[in-house]
Amino acid sequence: MKEYDHSKIEKKWQKEWEKEKLYRVEDKVKGKENYFTLVEFTYPSGNLHVGHWYAFSVPDIFARFQRMRGYNSLYPMGFDAFGLPAENAAIKLGADPKVWTFEQMDKMRTQLRSMGAMFDWEREIVSCEPEYYKWTQWMFNKFLEHDLVYRAATKVNWCPKDQTILANEQVVDGCCERCGAPVEQRDQEQWMLRITKYADRLIDDLDKLDWPEEIKAAQRNWIGRSEGSEISFRITFSASSSLRPSPSERDPRELGIEKTNPSIKIFTTRADTIFGATYLVLAPEHPLVGELLGRIENKSEVEKYISDTKKKSELDRQQSKEKTGVELKGVKAINPANNEEIPVWIADYVLSGYGTGAIMAVPAHDERDSEFAKKYSLPVRRVVEPLFIKKGGSDGVKESLPLVERKAVVCVVEHWSENKFLCLAWKANDWKGFVVGGIEEGEDEIVAGEREAREETGYQNFDFIKKLDYKIHSQFYHEVKKQNRYAHFEVLYFKLKDGERKDLAEEENKLHDVVWIERDKVDSYVSADEDMQFIWEAFTNPKPFIGEGILVNSGKYDGMLSVEAKEKITKAVGGKMVKTYRLRDWGISRQRYWGCPIPIVYDPAGKAHPVPEEHLPWLLPSDVDHTPSGVAPFAKSKELFARTEKIFGKGWKPEVETMDTFVDSSWYFYRYLDPKNGKTFAGEEERKAWMPIDLYMGGAEHTTMHLLYSRFWVKAMHDLGLVDEDEAYVIRRNRGLILGPDGNKMSKSKGNVINPDEIVERLGADTVRLYLAFIGPYGVTVNYPWDPNGVVGVRRFLERVWRLQTKLDLQKNKCRTDSLLHKTIKGVGEDIGLFKFNTAIAKMMIFLNALEKEEKVGIHSFRNLLALLAPFAPHMTEELWRELGEKQSIHLSPWPEYDEALTHDEKVKIAVQVNSRVRAEIAVSAGESEEEVKQKAMAEPVLAKYVKGVKIKKIVYIPGRLINIVI
RNA sequence: GCUGGGAUGGCGGAAUUGGUAUACGCGCUAGUUUUAGGAACUAGUGCCGCAAGGCUUGAGGGUUCGAGUCCCUCUCCCAGCACCA
Numbered sequence A: 001m002k003e004y005d006h007s008k009i010e011k012k013w014q015k016e017w018e019k020e021k022l023y024r025v026e027d028k029v030k031g032k033e034n035y036f037t038l039v040e041f042t043y044p045s046g047n048l049h050v051g052h053w054y055a056f057s058v059p060d061i062f063a064r065f066q067r068m069r070g071y072n073s074l075y076p077m078g079f080d081a082f083g084l085p086a087e088n089a090a091i092k093l094g095a096d097p098k099v100w101t102f103e104q105m106d107k108m109r110t111q112l113r114s115m116g117a118m119f120d121w122e123r124e125i126v127s128c129e130p131e132y133y134k135w136t137q138w139m140f141n142k143f144l145e146h147d148l149v150y151r152a153a154t155k156v157n158w159c160p161k162d163q164t165i166l167a168n169e170q171v172v173d174g175c176c177e178r179c180g181a182p183v184e185q186r187d188q189e190q191w192m193l194r195i196t197k198y199a200d201r202l203i204d205d206l207d208k209l210d211w212p213e214e215i216k217a218a219q220r221n222w223i224g225r226s227e228g229s230e231i232s233f234r235i236t237f238s239a240s241s242s243l244r245p246s247p248s249e250r251d252p253r254e255l256g257i258e259k260t261n262p263s264i265k266i267f268t269t270r271a272d273t274i275f276g277a278t279y280l281v282l283a284p285e286h287p288l289v290g291e292l293l294g295r296i297e298n299k300s301e302v303e304k305y306i307s308d309t310k311k312k313s314e315l316d317r318q319q320s321k322e323k324t325g326v327e328l329k330g331v332k333a334i335n336p337a338n339n340e341e342i343p344v345w346i347a348d349y350v351l352s353g354y355g356t357g358a359i360m361a362v363p364a365h366d367e368r369d370s371e372f373a374k375k376y377s378l379p380v381r382r383v384v385e386p387l388f389i390k391k392g393g394s395d396g397v398k399e400s401l402p403l404v405e406r407k408a409v410v411c412v413v414e415h416w417s418e419n420k421f422l423c424l425a426w427k428a429n430d431w432k433g434f435v436v437g438g439i440e441e442g443e444d445e446i447v448a449g450e451r452e453a454r455e456e457t458g459y460q461n462f463d464f465i466k467k468l469d470y471k472i473h474s475q476f477y478h479e480v481k482k483q484n485r486y487a488h489f490e491v492l493y494f495k496l497k498d499g500e501r502k503d504l505a506e507e508e509n510k511l512h513d514v515v516w517i518e519r520d521k522v523d524s525y526v527s528a529d530e531d532m533q534f535i536w537e538a539f540t541n542p543k544p545f546i547g548e549g550i551l552v553n554s555g556k557y558d559g560m561l562s563v564e565a566k567e568k569i570t571k572a573v574g575g576k577m578v579k580t581y582r583l584r585d586w587g588i589s590r591q592r593y594w595g596c597p598i599p600i601v602y603d604p605a606g607k608a609h610p611v612p613e614e615h616l617p618w619l620l621p622s623d624v625d626h627t628p629s630g631v632a633p634f635a636k637s638k639e640l641f642a643r644t645e646k647i648f649g650k651g652w653k654p655e656v657e658t659m660d661t662f663v664d665s666s667w668y669f670y671r672y673l674d675p676k677n678g679k680t681f682a683g684e685e686e687r688k689a690w691m692p693i694d695l696y697m698g699g700a701e702h703t704t705m706h707l708l709y710s711r712f713w714v715k716a717m718h719d720l721g722l723v724d725e726d727e728a729y730v731i732r733r734n735r736g737l738i739l740g741p742d743g744n745k746m747s748k749s750k751g752n753v754i755n756p757d758e759i760v761e762r763l764g765a766d767t768v769r770l771y772l773a774f775i776g777p778y779g780v781t782v783n784y785p786w787d788p789n790g791v792v793g794v795r796r797f798l799e800r801v802w803r804l805q806t807k808l809d810l811q812k813n814k815c816r817t818d819s820l821l822h823k824t825i826k827g828v829g830e831d832i833g834l835f836k837f838n839t840a841i842a843k844m845m846i847f848l849n850a851l852e853k854e855e856k857v858g859i860h861s862f863r864n865l866l867a868l869l870a871p872f873a874p875h876m877t878e879e880l881w882r883e884l885g886e887k888q889s890i891h892l893s894p895w896p897e898y899d900e901a902l903t904h905d906e907k908v909k910i911a912v913q914v915n916s917r918v919r920a921e922i923a924v925s926a927g928e929s930e931e932e933v934k935q936k937a938m939a940e941p942v943l944a945k946y947v948k949g950v951k952i953k954k955i956v957y958i959p960g961r962l963i964n965i966v967i
Numbered sequence B: 001g002c003u004g005g006g007a008u009g010g011c012g013g014a015a016u017u018g019g020u021a022u023a024c025g026c027g028c029u030a031g032u033u034u035u036a037g038g039a040a041c042u043a044g045u046g047c048c049g050c051a052a053g054g055c056u057u058g059a060g061g062g063u064u065c066g067a068g069u070c071c072c073u074c075u076c077c078c079a080g081c082a083c084c085a
Helices: A006-020 A050-068 A084-093 A097-113 A130-145 A195-208 A213-223 A271-276 A287-295 A299-311 A314-319 A367-375 A445-457 A506-511 A519-525 A530-540 A562-572 A638-648 A668-673 A684-690 A706-719 A756-763 A765-774 A788-807 A818-833 A837-853 A859-869 A874-883 A930-938 A941-947
Strands: A034-039 A072-074 A149-159 A164-166 A184-193 A226-237 A263-268 A279-282 A325-335 A340-347 A358-361 A384-389 A403-414 A420-426 A435-438 A462-467 A472-478 A483-496 A512-518 A549-551 A576-580 A600-602 A608-610 A693-699 A729-735 A907-914 A917-925 A954-958 A962-966
Touching (some): A006 A765, A034 A050, A034 A684, A050 A097, A050 A756, A130 A706, A213 A706, A226 A271, A263 A279, A358 A367, A384 A530, A472 A530, A756 A765, A788 A837, A930 A941
Parallel strands (some): A034 A693
Antiparallel strands (some): A279 A358, A420 A512, A462 A483, A472 A483
């Protein structure tokens, strides 16, 4: 037997496969269905790390499996080659980003080849090549044509280190996602993509995708749809204002002032609380503030606040949660619900970019408004009272019964000397709460409360302390009275004077026990009951009531439910129901060199025109100084300006910005299908053959960037009739991270970086592939530490497979282990289909363990094992396969088949349990009847001491698993 | 705070979806081989206990003949979003 020389074997077969064009994929193969497995194409950093191996070599197992199963399986690779690192390297080394990038790509191709993956290199794509970016530009122009691209001045995120604008998605915790520098806010014009137009579809279509919930939730979250109302508040100017426009503006509607006076449009999701709106707040950047400035009495104060806000960076603003603001003195707003005059403030807790940049503040029902109102002593008016509707369980309202309304009291009673509270434990339905009772017609609530407390507890002398200044409402089923109740509770707080107590009526004693509960245990004691818990909180930890409920202090809307009132009130005050999104349009302008040039030229009047298709690709200039100067590098390119004038005429100027690299990656997968097409981005036939992508495996970091952008891109392409599908990725699975052996993220500074090249050299690519597949289930966002011993373990496994050669019996086609063989074939296939490569490998190990115990190994077992292992360890299995005399590659052989009948053992061991505890084990053959098994079980000697002379209640028999004797 | 995902030996992880918890691998222990070494081989290895036996899937409760798995309450960890009206 030759030694297992991984190095020699791997190099040999990589060369051979290339020569044979083994991994070339045609668009159509007769009798085969296409299957497209995609992984994110790579940035050519020039150094392939363990993360790349995990990202590319493990999905390769799946793609190879699909291929052996008879699919025409495509698994392509390419380079996402534009981007800042190349430019930064160029600045540092004084090189050309292009030269640098192509050098790195060469290095990476060599490293990628060492994986032994089934990449079809003839389909390789490179996003920085003119043949590629021509189509990026072409699509940009199509989008422009259809109003999906526009130029606008907006507040932009500026990274001072990278000297460029960033999209909102590229700002993480107020810092640049790439370099970590704190991001500044600037006003600047840039090219925008109308992704917000697709906000609803981007949310709604998530439902039809087989994607992990974590991505769906994060995208929904990011898009941030919220449904609410837009309501206008008219503005008026107070009597003390020196610029008071008219003496009788008290009733502005009469005077038609709304036509001349500005109004403030606010966004709220809680129109039902409008009667509690006691002031308005504008974002400091709100355009109306500027307009009103002339009529504001404390102008300088307001201006100072605005400029202070501007000075704050995104980071500062996120960090300081202490609310600040300034009143716009002399300006008032009219609450359209009750015509009340309310003050107008500016404060930076209101964001200009969300909703309308203005809110109505309802301090009684909003935590932030409450905090602000407290600080500046603004009025608070409660307009919603809580309503609890019990559903299900013993106290849930019964559908069939009518609701009986009752005035009622809840009494929280404190002990006279100890720190304890009086609670009742009801016997009929296990309900635990405070003293509760009805108020008689015309009875005072405090009197009623004392009366109920006496009746239910026997205690006699109460001091009334305080009362909750609002009611709480509750719908429940009254177990004792057999009635659906709709109770309106007054909530009272008493302190017991002394321990004087009369005996309870027998009736009351039957109903409930009286118990004293310590202060800090009350919350958990009453926790089964939402409203009791709410009451306790209301006394011990008063907070604004945020929830929905029943309206009060709201004129004719009193008694209405919040849900209903939202729409009714909005309509009544002339507002409208709207949807608002957190998502902003996608700004793609980058003030850098190494990106796709934006194919726009400006005429002498400064108007923008797209570069016509015949001039695409609109090439990157080559005469550029990369030293950062705060100006886009293109601006200094003589070549680009000359080219523009030559083609378009004198005075015409080029756009000097490049595109965000996320544009390049929004459509890259189409180019794999037809990488050399000069007429279009991808031919129709090729697209029809491969799209949509069956499986997309990638990193979790792309959730709200690449994956969101490319979903938008494909939907836009779909709407323009350029592609058939409006979602590109049918199944998406996120992968986790490989951590250093110490459990931390690999980093040079921590010194825990594993260099895959070194391990490939020492143990082989097959071992690395197998180890990464074995480390844990794939396609879930779980991080696994690299275990240097673990790699050796799988290497050991490969060596043991290798050694099996010496035990082969070339005649033998039937073995004792055949049942296990068929089980293994079945199990490995199923596991790979679920991306559980770890258990697939475990099953092969179990099979190997069994084979090693045999004197001789049948040739059929060995051949099947090699085929199962082929996607995992393509080189070694190929070597062993050919050693058997095969002329054709193992990777062209079909996936092994199994016989279902053989996957079941003839005899199985089942557990014999007594009261669910395992006491014995018996062997049972498939044909045995339940009665036979029972008798066999009872005959087990160890059972005697358990079952002798005891009555057997029942026997549970689960064929193939256990028999349970219940005594 | 909201949303999503988690918690099983010393470690990575298994568990036919309600049926013998801890498969497989690592590590560890003992032995074999070897001049030696271990990236070799063999056996053992959840915890407590001499044993019989008992205990064990973050904590507590429930349903069930039977719960890692289902239901309720809670704790902690990871990720995304967060003054979003």
